[in-house]
Amino acid sequence: MTQNTVNIGVVGLGNIAKQHINNIVNNRVEGANLVAICSRSPSSLSAELGVSHYTDYKSMIDASCIDAIIIATPTLTHFEVAKYALQKRLHVMLEKPMGLSSYEGEQLLAYQNVGTQFALMLNQRTDPTFLRMKQIVDSGLLGDIQRTHWTMTNWFRPEIYFQVSDWRATWKGEGGGLLVNQAIHNIDVFQWICGLPSEICAFCEFGKHHDIEVEDQVSAFFRYQNGATGGFIGSTGEAPGFNRFEIVGDKGALLFDDGQLSVIINSQSSVEFNQQTNDMFGIPLSETSVIRIEESVNQHAAVMNNFVQAILQGESLIAPAADGLASLDMANAMLLSTWTNQSVTLPLNRQVYQNRLNEKIKGSALRAKSTRQAKIDMSASYR
Known part of the structure; x- marks a missing residue:
């Protein structure tokens, strides 16, 4: 990491992950440099963005190409991905919620190291x-x-x-x-x-x-x-x-x-x-x-800017992960x-x-996905 730049990798390529990627590549997050993305299936997005693509989050983390990670995967994987990233001393921005439960979130906090920024995307605080x-x-x-x-x-x-x-x-x-x-x-x-x-x-x-x-x-x-x-x-x-x-x-x-x-x-x-x-x-x-x-605010970009400045300048986090327990x-x-x-x-x-x-x-199971095509307008999802 250079003095003014944080190299970032994104895990997950769903709707919200693409929003974070869009904010970074369009220079809405000062000091952020997208260098890698990760999804289970190959994606043409990596070539479009000129970044590396990985199909396994551990491989992306172990490649030592990133300083911080944005985790935008299904909730059931939040714990395992964040735990591995924290153990590798990466700075972590985790999408809400912190986990399947506050018990799981509490266990996850135990893996945070001193000097490592661990934030939660609680964007409505902005x-x-x-x-x-x-x-x-x-x-x-x-x-x-x-x-x-x-x-x-x-x-x-x-x-x-x-x-x-x-x-x-x-x-x-x-x-x-x-x-x-x-x-x-x-x-x-x-x-x-x-x-x-x-x-x-x-x-x-x-x-x-x-x-x-x-x-x-x-x-x-x-x-x-x-x-x-x-x-x-x-x-x-x-x-x-x-x-x-x-x-x-x-x-x-x-x-x-x-x-x-x-x-x-x-x-x-x-x-x-x-x-x-x-x-x-x-x-x-x-x-x-x-x-x-x-005032109109790009809430997700605001939280990401704060996260990057917390890494570079020691700025206090808007939403440290521990706040997600309440x-x-x-x-x-x-x-x-x-x-x-x-x-x-x-x-x-x-x-x-x-x-x-x-x-x-x-007694629960994941469902079979429908083949119906959904029309997606992410701006309509925020309230």
């Missing part, structure tokens, strides 16, 4: 709106959080999305469905801004809208350590879907709805007003303003709550969840 929401919550402007809620049901996926893949939406291949694939982004942002709940009670529906064995609809309820409550509703089978995120404090509230962010500030804390007013039907006066976010803990807790018909306390007993997941995996 969304300007969510960044602003986090700044407001962290500033204390809303006061003590009393309630949170996110309705995220515009992750609609038609049947063909699952049919053209042999691993998606299977316990064996993905470790779940909606919670660990699409909504893992929202759950990560949720806990990143509002913190982890202390207790989760959830109702997951399995194959309600699709011919799949995993969850495609979820309703969950949270309790936080300070007594605040919250909720999450998600679906890949609801149309039209909604994206509404509420954070309510005693001094005000944030509302993200259909892409618009509003901040509501009370003239007096609701707790204080409640105790002090003589008005039987009184309510604190409040003022609402709309925060207009004009969202997986929440997702796993929602599934465990459904399976046991009980609320689940956090910190999650990851071994208990893993044991239940292993039972599901034993």
Whole structure:
């Protein structure tokens, strides 16, 4: 590696891998140099890009031609590929989720060496709106959080999305469905801004809208350590879907709805007003303003730029791999709550969840891929 360049290899040539490759070769990632790609089948892409092609990830890593690796393979292979790369002291950018479970993710972290950057593609942390929401919550402007809620049901996926893949939406291949694939982004942002709940009670529906064995609809309820409550509703089978995120404090509230962010500030804390007013039907006066976010961000490129600069300059990672455990803990807790018909306390007993997941995996199998041709527009996949 030269002082200003990181030689990168990409494992996997699916939709998201091609997006990462496109960002690198079109100079959207400063200091990144694509030198190798890896897929099980030969690809003409290597000749088009002028890079080496490997059919085995170990061969690519062992060739000592790369400093860092982007792993964009099916979830069931995340652990083995990342483990080998970390053992070889490569810097690793791993696509979400970190693994089939937080237990698996925790085991993987043990292979990270000092000085090695290990990042997760939690790209929605770079969304300007969510960044602003986090700044407001962290500033204390809303006061003590009393309630949170996110309705995220515009992750609609038609049947063909699952049919053209042999691993998606299977316990064996993905470790779940909606919670660990699409909504893992929202759950990560949720806990990143509002913190982890202390207790989760959830109702997951399995194959309600699709011919799949995993969850495609979820309703969950949270309790936080300070007594605040919250909720999450998600679906890949609801149309039209909604994206509404509420954070309510005693001094005000944030509302993200259909892409618009509003901040509501009370003239007096609701707790204080409640105790002090003589008005039987009184309510604190409040003022609402709309925060207009004009900035547009290539989220994946932003995370990759940060990863490369972490390697070259020691910049702090936006999403270190260890951060991926929290969202997986929440997702796993929602599934465990459904399976046991009980609320689940956090910190999650990851071994208990893993044991239940292993039972599901034993009865699961990868599906035969459909021969139908899917029309692919990756820009339509982001919410």
